[in-house]
Amino acid sequence: MRPARALIDLAALRHNYRLARRLHGGRALAVVKANAYGHGAVRCAQALAQEADGFAVAFLEEALELRAAGLQHPILLLEGVFSMAELGEVMRHGLWIVVHHEAQIEMLERAAPTAAVNVWLKINSGMNRAGFLPAAATHAWERLRATGKVADITLMTHFARADEPQVITTAEQVARFDAATARLPGARSLANSGGILGWPAARRDWARPGILLYGADPMPEQHHGLEPVMTLESAVMAVREIAAGEPLGYGGRFVAERPTRVGLVAMGYADGYPRAVPDGTPVAIDEEPARIIGRVSMDMLTVDLTGLPDAGIGSRVELWGRRVPVNRVAQAAGTIAYELLCNVKRVRLSYSD
Ligand SMILES: *Cc1c(COP(=O)(O)O)cnc(C)c1O
Numbered sequence: 001m002r003p004a005r006a007l008i009d010l011a012a013l014r015h016n017y018r019l020a021r022r023l024h025g026g027r028a029l030a031v032v033k034a035n036a037y038g039h040g041a042v043r044c045a046q047a048l049a050q051e052a053d054g055f056a057v058a059f060l061e062e063a064l065e066l067r068a069a070g071l072q073h074p075i076l077l078l079e080g081v082f083s084m085a086e087l088g089e090v091m092r093h094g095l096w097i098v099v100h101h102e103a104q105i106e107m108l109e110r111a112a113p114t115a116a117v118n119v120w121l122k123i124n125s126g127m128n129r130a131g132f133l134p135a136a137a138t139h140a141w142e143r144l145r146a147t148g149k150v151a152d153i154t155l156m157t158h159f160a161r162a163d164e165p166q167v168i169t170t171a172e173q174v175a176r177f178d179a180a181t182a183r184l185p186g187a188r189s190l191a192n193s194g195g196i197l198g199w200p201a202a203r204r205d206w207a208r209p210g211i212l213l214y215g216a217d218p219m220p221e222q223h224h225g226l227e228p229v230m231t232l233e234s235a236v237m238a239v240r241e242i243a244a245g246e247p248l249g250y251g252g253r254f255v256a257e258r259p260t261r262v263g264l265v266a267m268g269y270a271d272g273y274p275r276a277v278p279d280g281t282p283v284a285i286d287e288e289p290a291r292i293i294g295r296v297s298m299d300m301l302t303v304d305l306t307g308l309p310d311a312g313i314g315s316r317v318e319l320w321g322r323r324v325p326v327n328r329v330a331q332a333a334g335t336i337a338y339e340l341l342c343n344v345k346r347v348r349l350s351y352s353d
Contacts, residue, residue: 003235005348010047013229022208027053031210112266116151125173127160136181160192163218211259216337231321236263249294261305268299272343274333281332284323
C-alpha cells in the first residue's frame with residue numbers, strides 16, 4: 001500500500017479545544033466545516049462529543065452528515081440557509097442558523113410556523129463580507145422576533161484581521177459591534193481563533209474556534225501551546241544520485257551544485273501538498289530536518305538525502321506535523337495553513353486517540 005497518509009491525533013484536538021474554551025471562558029462551538037479543515041468532520045466531532053458545547057459548519061449538508069452520525073449537539077450553519085426547503089430541514093433536525101442577509105429574514109417570515117429556530121444574527125462590524133450593517137441591527141432583530149418562529153437570538157460578528165495583533169481593526173470591530181447591539185438582549189459571539197487567542201475584549205458568551213483546534217496557530221510567533229493534530233507523512237520509495245550540473249524534475253528547476261543523493265517520496269499535489277513550494281522547503285526524514293528539491297509533481301516529490309547517509313528506501317518523511325509546522329509550509333507556498341489542511345485528499349486518514 002502506498003505509504004502516504006495523514007495521521008490525526010484526536011487527543012491533540014481535545015487538548016486544543018479545552019485550551020480555547022478555558023482561555024475564552026463561556027461556551028465554544030467547535031468549527032468543523034470543510035470536513036473539519038481536512039481532518040474528517042465526523043471523527044473529529046465524535047472525538048469532541050463529550051465536551052463540545054456544539055459544532056459549527058458552513059451549510060446544511062455538512063450538518064446533516066453529523067446528525068446522520070448520531071451527533072445530537074447544537075450545530076450552527078455559518079452561512080445560514082439558501083432556500084425555504086433548507087429552512088424546513090433546519091427545523092426538522094433542530095439546527096441553528098446564522099442570518100446574515102435580508103433574504104434570510106424573509107424566508108423565516110414566509111415559513112410555516114413550526115418549531116422555533118435558534119438564530120445567530122450576524123452584524124457586519126467592518127469586514128464588509130456578510131452581515132447587517134450596525135445601523136440595521138436593531139431592525140433586523142425586531143423583524144426576527146416578529147416572525148414568531150425564532151427562539152433565541154444570539155448576536156455575532158466576524159473579524160477580518162484578528163490574527164494581526166498589531167493592527168487596530170479588531171478593536172474597532174468590537175467597539176462597532178458593541179455600539180450596534182448595546183440595547184439588544186441575548187448572548188454574544190465574536191471570536192474566531194485569532195480573537196480567542198489575541199483579543200480579550202472579544203471573549204464573550206460563545207467562541208467559534210476553527211484553525212486553532214487543529215493546532216495551526218494563527219499567530220505562531222506567540223506560542224500558545226497548541227498541539228498539531230495532523231501529521232502528513234509518506235516514505236522514500238526510491239533513491240538516485242545525480243551529478244553536479246544535472247537537473248531534477250519538471251522544468252529542470254533544481255540543478256545540482258554538487259553530487260546529490262535524491263529521495264523520491266510518494267506524495268504530490270494530487271494529495272494536497274502544494275505545488276507552489278520552492279526548493280529548500282522543509283520536511284523531516286526519519287525525524288531529521290531535510291529539504292525539498294525540484295518541483296512537486298502530481299504523485300511524487302523529491303528530497304535531498306545528501307546529508308542523511310542513513311536515510312533510504314522506506315525512510316519516513318514528514319511533510320508537516322510536529323517537526324515541520326504546517327504554517328512554515330504554508331508560508332513557503334505563499335498561502336495559509338487553512339488552505340493546505342482543507343486541501344488534503346486522496347491520502348488515508350489514520351486516527352489515534
Ligand atoms: C470559519 C469561521 C470561524 C472559524 O475561524 P478560524 O479562524 O478558523 O478560527 C469562525 N466564525 C465564522 C463565521 C467562520 O466562518
